[in-house]
Amino acid sequence: MKVLFVQLCALLCLFSSNVSGFAPSSRLAPSQRVIGTTSTSFGTEEHSCRPAATTSLFGKKAARAAGNERKNKTVRVKKPKDDVIEVEGTVIESMPNAMFRCTIDGAPDTQDPVLATISGKIRKNFVKILVGDSVTIELSPYDLTRGRITFRKR
Incomplete structure (x- = not known):
């Protein structure tokens, strides 16, 4: 059977x-x-x-090595945006909802301060911005009194 x-x-x-x-x-x-x-x-x-x-890895080790090599690069190239104006400024007042009043460095004293909010990357990485910090601000070409804080200088 x-x-x-x-x-x-x-x-x-x-x-x-x-x-x-x-x-x-x-x-x-x-x-x-x-x-x-x-x-x-x-x-x-x-x-x-x-x-x-079969015990062939089909190039997995080479792919992993290439990925690790890509991750270990320290030079970050920032993509330039065409429709924003990037200026340096100083935070003069902290407001609710992650809003800040900032003065633009090199601007005349008669110019109003810019109302700026925090960009998503800074918010995601929990970067603390205090009064007196030097920051990089992207201004909107449509409204020069509003902006976005994209970098806090140490």
Whole structure:
């Protein structure tokens, strides 16, 4: 009974590998092909259609090394924006909702202070901005009294 079952399994395995011209073992390298090994021990047969296990990493180590190399770069290139005016300023007043009044360095005293908010990167990294800090402000070309704080100088 066991012999009949093993032979039936072997036929099914061979049939499933040749259905509609699909033969998975034909795509394997000759060293990886396993065509139906039989080993006899006490009158039983074992049949296997699976290929031998491979240990190839397919370039994973090289890809990881390239990723680590990319992460370790210390030079950051900031993309220039076309539609903003970037100026240096000093924080003169802290207001609620992460708003600040800032004066622009080099501007005449008659110019009103700029109302600036914190950019997303500074907010995400929890950079604390205090009164008297020197900051970089991006001004909107549509309203020169509003801006965004993009960098706090140490």
